[in-house]
Structures are given as structure tokens and as C-alpha cells.
Amino acid sequence: MDPALFRAILGTVIALVCLGLAARRGQVLFGIIKKSGRPTPDRPESPMASTIVETQSVEVLGQKKLLAWTVPGIAHAFAFWGFLVLGITVVEAFGEIYMENWYFPIIGTWPFILFIEDLFAVLVLVGIVVFAIIRLRNNPAKQGRYSRFFGSHTGAAWIVLGMIFLVVFTLITYRGAKINNFGGMEGAFFSHWAAGILEPLGHTANEWIESVFVIAHVTVILVFLLIVLHSKHMHVATAPLNVMFSRRPNALGPLLPIYYNDGQPLNFEDPPEDAAFGVGRIEDFKWKDLLDLATCTECGRCQSQCPAWATDKPLSPKLMIMDLRDHLFAEAPYLLATAAKGNRDEFGEHNEEVAAKMSATVTHELERPLVGSREGDEHKSTDGYDANGHRSHEGPVIDEDALWSCTTCGACVQQCPVDIEHIDHFVDMRRHMVMLESDFPAELGGMFKNVEQKGNPWGMNASMRNDWIQEVDFDIRVFGMEGEDEIPDDVEYLFWVGCAGAYEDRAKATTKAVAELLHTAGVEFMVLGEGETCTGDPARRAGNEFLFQMQAMQNVEVLNEIKAKKIVVTCPHCLNTVGREYPQLGGNYEVVHHSQLLASLLSDKKLTPVKAVSEDVTYHDPCYLGRHNKIYVPPRELVASVPGVNLIEMEKSVEKSFCCGAGGARMWMEETIGERVNVERTDQALATGASKIAVACPFCNVMINDGTTVRKQEGKADESVEVVDIASLLLESVKE
Ligand code: SF4
Ligand code: SF4
Structure with missing residues (x-):
């Protein structure tokens, strides 16, 4: 031929x-x-031309995240x-x-x-x-x-x-x-x-x-x-x-509300009967979430940066995504068969008529709970996977220990070259476990109760919010004390103290240092005192969206009523919630972290560090200040402004910073599996040889302090090593 x-x-x-x-x-x-996926009302069905051009030229053609x-x-x-x-x-x-x-x-x-x-x-x-x-x-x-x-x-x-x-x-x-x-x-x-x-x-x-x-x-x-x-x-x-179709600029920072199918945030006071309170089955995910699952390249960049995985927890963001994807494809024949007529019956259960026609493998997959305990599963080794990293297809798709191990640090989202939105998916599954199943770590129950009844996770009395004010030797203006019903014109900043800043001793030291620095620089500020209540951040990250909505609505109502415009916070979680989540409820304020405000006061020469602090200092980037809100420079400017300080960076810093272990409501949960995340991070800080570990978050302060105490007790850290907030470090130098 x-x-x-x-x-x-x-x-x-x-x-x-x-x-x-x-x-x-x-x-x-x-x-x-x-x-098969639910609608994705939080982003347009047809992205704008500028989004298409930007994503395709920078991320796809330019390979930006891969080249990191x-x-x-x-x-x-x-x-x-x-x-x-x-x-x-x-x-x-x-x-x-x-x-x-x-x-x-x-x-x-x-x-x-x-x-x-x-x-x-x-x-x-x-x-x-x-x-x-x-x-x-x-x-x-x-x-x-x-x-x-x-x-x-x-x-x-x-x-x-x-x-x-x-x-x-x-x-x-x-x-x-x-x-x-x-x-x-x-x-x-x-x-x-x-x-x-x-x-x-x-x-x-x-x-x-x-x-x-x-x-x-x-x-x-x-x-x-x-x-x-x-x-x-x-x-x-x-x-x-x-x-x-990914969240722009990325899926860090604010969490999304629960949307109903009509594209509006779910009304918790009168929810529609078919509303999904999070994700309890694979088809509860939105179609963009399912696209995420199908897109995972299994590169493991997320897994390599995950603090939970690094400390021997059963959570790997990659394996979570892969497990969900495998489950999705195993259920595919049922999903395809029911796509047109709905995959649930009137009681919200699987469509039995269609399910009965499926193969045994598909039926078995339909019966698996999405999240649950894998205790007793022969494939559950200490890390939740067998020696080859494979799960059995028995029992729940996601191990509850893995789900609750996430600190929402954002390292996975930051690293993922294809913009998978891990945190959103994990929080969606937590939402279902908390609000529909009432199945969550017992310790969270106490935190929820405290926030709901006392307005703070520690369960302290509101009257104690102003205790720190007695410990400073200058006047602090408290809203309402002089009968004002709006923030007076001469007040530039409302100082949102936060629950930790008001009740936790180490965080209180930061509150007092910031107040003193603002006072020294001549910045007029005011605090809300007993009018403050928890932002709702820990409840939201733990999946209790209902409680978050209650807290947030109350705070937005107060802040709008008193006409708050500029707010300064010491807690990156407050920064993220008040500044980036409250706009979802009609609260729009200019919120700055104390590191940003103090750095600008330094550059305006309103603060002048004079006293030398001749020490090696390393700085720990809080996840919710750094990765979630991209504030990396001002805290370093503060540290570097102190005469005599030698700033030494940890190997894992800036975008690759390692979590302290407190985020994602982990602060209120026991840590019984693997190594402690805070101790691991403390070791990384101690490895620099620094005598001071500077922090910029009240929760990091607690966690790294605890880690340092552990290492001191074990004789692995010098007694002189100290954990300080950047504000306290600056104050030490500003004070003659
Ligand atoms: S957010 Fe952090 S802790 Fe959670 S899975 Fe991602 S890297 Fe791990
Ligand atoms: S970084 Fe993204 S693509 Fe890579 S394994 Fe993790 S989820 Fe998958």
C-alpha cells in the first residue's frame, strides 16, 4: 500500500x-x-473580560504561582x-x-x-x-x-x-x-x-x-x-x-456567607426549607467547588506547607481534596442520573428510586457519610492513611480529626498553583457538622456558649472589659462616658480592643502599650468599653455561621449607629473580620492594624525610638495579618526602627510563615494528635538564636509564649528568651 x-x-x-x-x-x-453542583452565586457565571485577561495571562500563560x-x-x-x-x-x-x-x-x-x-x-x-x-x-x-x-x-x-x-x-x-x-x-x-x-x-x-x-x-x-x-x-x-472562576484576588481573608440558591446570603431568621447549612454531602458543594476537586494536580505543594500535616495530624489539604474528588467520581453515575430531576427526594434524602438502579459500588458510596470518625478503621494509621497514602473506601469520606485539625492558616490556598479554595470547603463541612449534626469537638461547645452568653470566648464579664484602663497612668476616653451618642469629631480612631486585648494578660500588655504609644504620639482615640463584644471570628471559623451572624449584626449595628469610620485593632482576626467580613453585613470601615498605624506614626516622626535594645529579634508573621491580609512590611519596619535591634528572619517567614496553631478556632480546642503546632513554631523561632520573638497578634503571643515555656522547662531554650508584641518592643525604645 x-x-x-x-x-x-x-x-x-x-x-x-x-x-x-x-x-x-x-x-x-x-x-x-x-x-450536579449547587449554583455558585458568589461569583459571576461569565467572568468580566478583565478577569479573564488577568487570570489567563498572569496565572495560566505567565505560570506565576508555579514559578514561585x-x-x-x-x-x-x-x-x-x-x-x-x-x-x-x-x-x-x-x-x-x-x-x-x-x-x-x-x-x-x-x-x-x-x-x-x-x-x-x-x-x-x-x-x-x-x-x-x-x-x-x-x-x-x-x-x-x-x-x-x-x-x-x-x-x-x-x-x-x-x-x-x-x-x-x-x-x-x-x-x-x-x-x-x-x-x-x-x-x-x-x-x-x-x-x-x-x-x-x-x-x-x-x-x-x-x-x-x-x-x-x-x-x-x-x-x-x-x-x-x-x-x-x-x-x-x-x-x-x-x-x-476563582475568588479574586484569592480565597484568603474573608470567608463567604452561606448563599441560598437565589444568590442572596441565607437569612437565618427565616431560612427556606431547602437551604443548605454548609456541606453534608458531596452534591451540597457548589459547582465551582466541584471544579476545584477535579482540578487538583496532586502536586502536594499545599501538603508540604500545612502546619497540621507537618505536626503529624491526619490533615493533608491535598488528600482531603483527593478524597472528596474520588468520592465525587465514585458517585458520578448517580449524580448524572439525577442531575436533571434533582438528587434528593422531598425529605432531602437520596433519590431512592434512582439509587436502587445503581451498581453496588455506587450504592455503597452513597451510603458513606461525608465526615465522621474513622476510629477503628484498619486503614487509619496515626496519620489517617495506610502506608501508601491511600484510604480504604469504607467509612466516612473525611476523617473528622482531619477536618477539625485545620487552623485556616491559608498556607494551602497561598501555595496552590491552580487556586483551589481549601479553607472555604473545610469551613463549609464544619458548618454542616455544627449547625445540622451538632457533632463537633466538645471544647467548642464552651466557646460557643461563652460568645453567645457573655460576648467573649473566655466567658468573662463585660464589666471587666475596661479593667486594663485602670492599669495605665493617663486618661482613656470610653464611648458614652460623656453622654455622646456618636464618635466625637476630634476622635480620629476607635480603638477596637478585642476580647483577648481586654481579658488575656499577655494581650492586655499589648493593649496598654498601643494605648500609650498613641497617647505619646498625640493620636485622639476612644474605646467602646462594655459596648464591645466578640467579632464572631472564632465561631465563624469553627463553622457556627449562625452565631457569627448574630455577633456581626450586633456589632455592625453599634458601629454604624455611632458612625465609626476609622478603627485600629491589635488583633489580626479582628482586622480581618471587622475590615473584610463586616462589609457583607453593611459595615464599611477603614480598619488598620496597630503595626500599620504605628509605622505611619514613626515615619511622620510622631514617635521616635531612642533607647537601644541591643538584641537579636526574630519576627513571627501571624497568618491573619500576613497571608490573609498581606501586611508584611509595617511590623518589620517597627522592629527595625528600634536602635540596636538585629532582625533575623526565620526560614519560614513572610508568605511561607508557619502558623502558631491558634487559628480556625484551634485556640479553643485540645491538641491531642501529633506534635503541638505552637511548639514546632517556637522551635523554628529558637533556631534563629534570637533572644526576643516578636509577635503581632494576641493569639500568636499566647501560643508562642506557651511554646517557649515548654522548651524552657525542657532545658531546650534559654531562660532569657522572651516573647514580645511589636508594640511593647517599640514602647521600650520610645520611653526614655
Ligand atoms: S489552612 Fe493551613 S492548616 Fe488548614 S489545611 Fe490549609 S495549610 Fe493546613
Ligand atoms: S497545591 Fe493545589 S493542586 Fe497541588 S496538591 Fe494541593 S490542592 Fe492539589
Whole structure:
């Protein structure tokens, strides 16, 4: 048979079969994700043009988040950009099935283009060699849970690396033979190198090699497409969509309210009957959440940064996402069958009629609770996974110990190259456990009760909120004391003291230091005193959205009534909640952290540090100040402004800072599994050799102080090591 006829017939058959299968798979994926998930009212169905351009140019084409990890980032960029450039050669290969010596129109024969194509073919090979080395060096079989690939599908990853090699190998081989058959292709240096190897085989052999390898090339690409659509490499198709629909600028900072299907935040006073109070089943997730699950690349960047995973808790953000995704796909036949008519009956249960027609595997999956105890599960080792990082498909999909281990530090969200919104999903599952199942760590019950009845998590009396005022030797203006019903015009800032700042001794020291510095700088401020109550942050992070809404509505009402405009806080959690979550309830204020205000007073020369503090100081970035609110510089300016201070950075700092362990309402929970997060962070601070550990959050203050005490008792820390808030450090220097 004529080689040209052979490749035309075979190429057509292969292309039709593979493209048909790919189209069918695309349809199934659309059904599972878009049709099975609840509406996603918190973002537009059609993103704005500026969002599309920004996400696709910066994150997808620019590979911004991937390049944050230099070596794997460059390797991925080589592979990604390579495939974009080689798109020209893919079109050519399909054309070559029917037309000999065919080139991409106009540019296909330009030597510069041919050079770039071959250059990227080489760079793709470099990329996969780097990937192979990274995978061998991070081999989970040797490193166990400390490999970022622990629990990832490593076999599939090796298959894909092999497929990428085959794409380049078949391309260069057919192009080498093509050069021998037809000449030309100046600039294609790699293909000419292959031509030199193939030339001695003679004309007829080169004709057959060209035909066979062009077919092989097209086949490899089409099979690769099918592998992509059936594996974790689905991200090739879904990642551009996922980043386009992700929360902008990211899913850090505020949590989203619970939305009802009509796009409005859920009205807790009169909720509709079919309202979802969080996520109790996979189909309670919104479609964007399901897209997140399908997009995970299993790269393990999140897992490698998670403080819970690093301290031997059963929580890995990657494995949580993978477990949810596996469950989603295992339930897919049921979800697809019920997508059009609703997946629940009138009682909110699974549609029994449809479920009865499913296979035993699907029915079994439908019966699994989404969250629950895996105690007694033979696959539950100390870390919740068997030696290979795999779960059994028995029992709950998510281990409750994993769910409650999250500190909501945001390291996973920060690191994820495809913008997966882990915290939102975990809090949604907590919401269901708290508000519908009443199944949560017992200690949280006390915190909820205290916030609800006393307005603070410690259960202290409101009258004690002003106790700290007796401990300073200057006057503090308390709202209402002089009969005012609005904040007076001469008051620049309302000082939101916060529950910790009012009741917790170490945090009270910060409150007093900030007040004294503001007083020294001549800033007029006022406090709310007994009018303050908990912002609701710990309740919200623990999943008690109802309690958060109550607290937040009360505070917004008060703040709006007294016409608060500028608010200064010492607690990053208050900063985040009052500044970024209260706008969801109509409370819009200019909220600053004390580090920002004090840094501006320093630059305006209203504060002058004079006394030298000749010590090595390291600074711990609080998650809700740094990662969640991007305030990294002002606290460092404060520390550096003190004469004599030598600021030493910890290895994990700024965006890669390690949580103190208190966030996500973990402050009020026992920590019985693994190492203590606060002690681990204290060790990282002690490793710098600093004699002072500077903090900028009352909860970090407590946690690192406790960690330091533990290490001192064990003789692992010098008695002179001290934990200080940046305000106290500054005050020490400002005071003569
Ligand atoms: S938010 Fe922090 S603790 Fe929670 S899963 Fe992500 S990295 Fe881990
Ligand atoms: S960083 Fe994102 S893509 Fe990578 S494993 Fe974690 S969730 Fe998946």
C-alpha cells in the first residue's frame, strides 16, 4: 500500500475514535461538575473580560504561582509553553495525514518558527527530565508522609512523563524523515539532527518512517488527551477555567456567607426549607467547588506547607481534596442520573428510586457519610492513611480529626498553583457538622456558649472589659462616658480592643502599650468599653455561621449607629473580620492594624525610638495579618526602627510563615494528635538564636509564649528568651 494512503486511512480512524471518546468524556465531566453542583452565586457565571485577561495571562500563560517554586516551576513552564508552541506542529501533523510535506499556513516554513519549535521540543525534554529527578528525590516510598507526593497517584504521573517523551520523540522522528524526503526546514536544528541519523536508511525507509511516525505522533497526542481527561492531569483542561472562576484576588481573608440558591446570603431568621447549612454531602458543594476537586494536580505543594500535616495530624489539604474528588467520581453515575430531576427526594434524602438502579459500588458510596470518625478503621494509621497514602473506601469520606485539625492558616490556598479554595470547603463541612449534626469537638461547645452568653470566648464579664484602663497612668476616653451618642469629631480612631486585648494578660500588655504609644504620639482615640463584644471570628471559623451572624449584626449595628469610620485593632482576626467580613453585613470601615498605624506614626516622626535594645529579634508573621491580609512590611519596619535591634528572619517567614496553631478556632480546642503546632513554631523561632520573638497578634503571643515555656522547662531554650508584641518592643525604645 502507498504510505500516503495508509496514513490517511489509519489517521482518520484513530482521530475519529479518540476525539469521539474525548467529546463524550467532556460531556460527562460537565454533567458531574456543572450540573450536579449547587449554583455558585458568589461569583459571576461569565467572568468580566478583565478577569479573564488577568487570570489567563498572569496565572495560566505567565505560570506565576508555579514559578514561585523556581526549579519545578521552570520545568512546568518549559512543558506548558512547549505544548503551546508545539500546537503548530500538532496542526501540521494532522494536516500531514492527508497532504505530504504540508506546513502550517504562512508561518510554518519560517526558519525562526522552525527554530522555536525545535527549541521548545528540547526544553520540554529538559522539563520532563527535571520532573523525573524531582519525583525520584521526593519518592514517597522512601520519605513516607514527608514527601509532598505521599498519597498522590505517582504511577499515573510516570505514565504522563512517558507520554510527553513520546510526543517529542515521534515529532522529531517524523520531521527528520520528512527532511530526508523533501528537504527544507531550515532552522529546525533538532529535526535536522534526527534527519542525519535516519538518512543512511535510504529513501523508501524514510518514506515509511515519516508515515508511521506521523500517525504515531497523532495517536500519542490523542491517547494523551484521553489520559488527561481520565486522570489527575485533567487539570490541563480545567485549570484555566478554575483560576478564571476563582475568588479574586484569592480565597484568603474573608470567608463567604452561606448563599441560598437565589444568590442572596441565607437569612437565618427565616431560612427556606431547602437551604443548605454548609456541606453534608458531596452534591451540597457548589459547582465551582466541584471544579476545584477535579482540578487538583496532586502536586502536594499545599501538603508540604500545612502546619497540621507537618505536626503529624491526619490533615493533608491535598488528600482531603483527593478524597472528596474520588468520592465525587465514585458517585458520578448517580449524580448524572439525577442531575436533571434533582438528587434528593422531598425529605432531602437520596433519590431512592434512582439509587436502587445503581451498581453496588455506587450504592455503597452513597451510603458513606461525608465526615465522621474513622476510629477503628484498619486503614487509619496515626496519620489517617495506610502506608501508601491511600484510604480504604469504607467509612466516612473525611476523617473528622482531619477536618477539625485545620487552623485556616491559608498556607494551602497561598501555595496552590491552580487556586483551589481549601479553607472555604473545610469551613463549609464544619458548618454542616455544627449547625445540622451538632457533632463537633466538645471544647467548642464552651466557646460557643461563652460568645453567645457573655460576648467573649473566655466567658468573662463585660464589666471587666475596661479593667486594663485602670492599669495605665493617663486618661482613656470610653464611648458614652460623656453622654455622646456618636464618635466625637476630634476622635480620629476607635480603638477596637478585642476580647483577648481586654481579658488575656499577655494581650492586655499589648493593649496598654498601643494605648500609650498613641497617647505619646498625640493620636485622639476612644474605646467602646462594655459596648464591645466578640467579632464572631472564632465561631465563624469553627463553622457556627449562625452565631457569627448574630455577633456581626450586633456589632455592625453599634458601629454604624455611632458612625465609626476609622478603627485600629491589635488583633489580626479582628482586622480581618471587622475590615473584610463586616462589609457583607453593611459595615464599611477603614480598619488598620496597630503595626500599620504605628509605622505611619514613626515615619511622620510622631514617635521616635531612642533607647537601644541591643538584641537579636526574630519576627513571627501571624497568618491573619500576613497571608490573609498581606501586611508584611509595617511590623518589620517597627522592629527595625528600634536602635540596636538585629532582625533575623526565620526560614519560614513572610508568605511561607508557619502558623502558631491558634487559628480556625484551634485556640479553643485540645491538641491531642501529633506534635503541638505552637511548639514546632517556637522551635523554628529558637533556631534563629534570637533572644526576643516578636509577635503581632494576641493569639500568636499566647501560643508562642506557651511554646517557649515548654522548651524552657525542657532545658531546650534559654531562660532569657522572651516573647514580645511589636508594640511593647517599640514602647521600650520610645520611653526614655
Ligand atoms: S489552612 Fe493551613 S492548616 Fe488548614 S489545611 Fe490549609 S495549610 Fe493546613
Ligand atoms: S497545591 Fe493545589 S493542586 Fe497541588 S496538591 Fe494541593 S490542592 Fe492539589
